[in-house]
Amino acid sequence: MAKQYDVLFRLLLLGDSGVGKTCLLCRLTDNEFLSPHISTIGVDFKMKTLEVNGFKVRIQIWDTAGQERYQTITKQYYRRAQGIFIVYDITSSVSFQHIMKWISDVDEYAPHLVQKILIGNKNDEEHQRQVTTEQGNKLAKSYGMDFFETSAFTNYNITEAFTRMTELVLKANRKELDSTLPSDNDDLNTTETEQEPEYNTCSCTTTRDYSQLNQLQSRYPHRLVVLAFPCNQFGYQENCRNGEILNSLKHVRPGGGYEPSFTVFEKCDVNGANTHPVFAYLKDKLPYPDDDPVSLMQDPKFLVWSPISRTDISWNFEKFLIGPEGEPFKRYSKNFETINIEPDIQRLLRLTKN
Numbered sequence: 228m229a230k231q232y233d234v235l236f237r238l239l240l241l242g243d244s245g246v247g248k249t250c251l252l253c254r255l256t257d258n259e260f261l262s263p264h265i266s267t268i269g270v271d272f273k274m275k276t277l278e279v280n281g282f283k284v285r286i287q288i289w290d291t292a293g294q295e296r297y298q299t300i301t302k303q304y305y306r307r308a309q310g311i312f313i314v315y316d317i318t319s320s321v322s323f324q325h326i327m328k329w330i331s332d333v334d335e336y337a338p339h340l341v342q343k344i345l346i347g348n349k350n351d352e353e354h355q356r357q358v359t360t361e362q363g364n365k366l367a368k369s370y371g372m373d374f375f376e377t378s379a380f381t382n383y384n385i386t387e388a389f390t391r392m393t394e395l396v397l398k399a400n401r402k403e404l405d406s407t408l409p410s411d412n413d414d415l416n417t418t419e420t421e422q423e424p425e426y427n428t429c430s431c432t433t434t435r436d437y438s439q440l441n442q443l444q445s446r447y448p449h450r451l452v453v454l455a456f457p458c459n460q461f462g463y464q465e466n467c468r469n470g471e472i473l474n475s476l477k478h479v480r481p482g483g484g485y486e487p488s489f490t491v492f493e494k495c496d497v498n499g500a501n502t503h504p505v506f507a508y509l510k511d512k513l514p515y516p517d518d519d520p521v522s523l524m525q526d527p528k529f530l531v532w533s534p535i536s537r538t539d540i541s542w543n544f545e546k547f548l549i550g551p552e553g554e555p556f557k558r559y560s561k562n563f564e565t566i567n568i569e570p571d572i573q574r575l576l577r578l579t580k581n
């Protein structure tokens with residue numbers, strides 16, 4: 228399978244509500260401008276691939292809600308960001324004054340290597356300007372940041388700002404990348420080594436995942452809800468009738484008297500024309516597993532649904548973790564051991580009160 232990109236980075240947009248973070252993102256990824264202000268709830272993200280310094284860089288850009296009440300949620304995203312845009316609105320001196328507070332939050336919660344760029348958005352609104360370009364430049368310089376004035380309305384300087392950020396993140400992570408990427412002399416677009424497909428979910432994997440789901444549920448009985456959706460679209464492995472599923476778990480696989488300590492729903496489709504709305508929503512929000520964004524099913528005989536989409540679930544035991552406010556947080560491939568989700572669960576739980 229041809230490589231889609233060489234490296235994936237996570238970027239974050241921060242700033243007061245209404246400065247234009249969502250519009251900047253929509254302009255970059257969809258070349259659209261949204262006129263009415265619909266406040267972001269929690270976080271959302273979009274993806275874009277940029278070619279920078281010969282690297283194909285896939286950027287996952289997280290758009291955070293500027294409103295105060297979401298800040299406990301949005302702060303959890305700082306930690307995983309490699310680059311952060313701090314945005315103000317040139318027609319709002321208040322949003323400019325708040326930049327210092329955003330920067331101090333970044334210094335507190337983001338990783339040490341994080342790259343920062345200051346953005347003064349809405350520069351098409353010259354007649355309403357309250358913050359001069361000079362003031363923006365000066366503030367950015369005092370924090371050692373690059374500075375761009377942009378307009379999501381006229382599409383001014385947006386690709387430039389994101390490209391610059393990608394360059395900075397590449398540079399900051401160069402050492403790490405050099406050890407994982409081919410050398411400059413290698414062709415970065417070479418084909419990946421085909422891996423042997425592992426289509427038979429062997430009984431030991433099934434046993435492992437089921438027992439780890441029980442472990443997780445029992446460790447957090449009041450604060451975690453595990454929901455399982457049986458599906459017969461993967462090698463027709465779930466071919467029991469709904470009424471037989473619990474008995475099959477108990478006596479066949481995993482067997483040995485196994486009883487799930489979590490809710491098991493009726494069977495549903497997770498891919499194709501009859502995709503259950505829960506999975507349509509989750510796949511829209513999290514199009515690829517975080518630990519394996521490129522692998523798709525390699526043997527076409529297992530593609531038994533239609534239409535086929537790049538975001539489809541590829542096999543049993545893909546997992547989705549949903550945050551305390553109902554926001555899809557992370558998607559894990561079938562190869563990601565269920566128990567290893569625990570650190571992410573703990574991270575989310577730390578952010579909420581009982």
Ligand SMILES: Nc1nc2c(ncn2[C@@H]2O[C@H](COP(=O)(O)OP(=O)(O)OP(=O)(O)O)[C@@H](O)[C@H]2O)c(=O)[nH]1
Pocket residue numbers: 242243244245246247248249250251261262263264265266267268291292293294348349350351352377378379380381
């Ligand atoms: N003139 C002009 N208006 C813009 C620009 N960018 C955004 N806007 C407008 O500003 C308003 C707020 O934009 P959003 O992108 O929703 O703001 P946000 O920062 O994401 O807001 P929250 O989600 O509440 O944090 C909308 O009415 C946009 O149309 C711009 O570059 N120029």
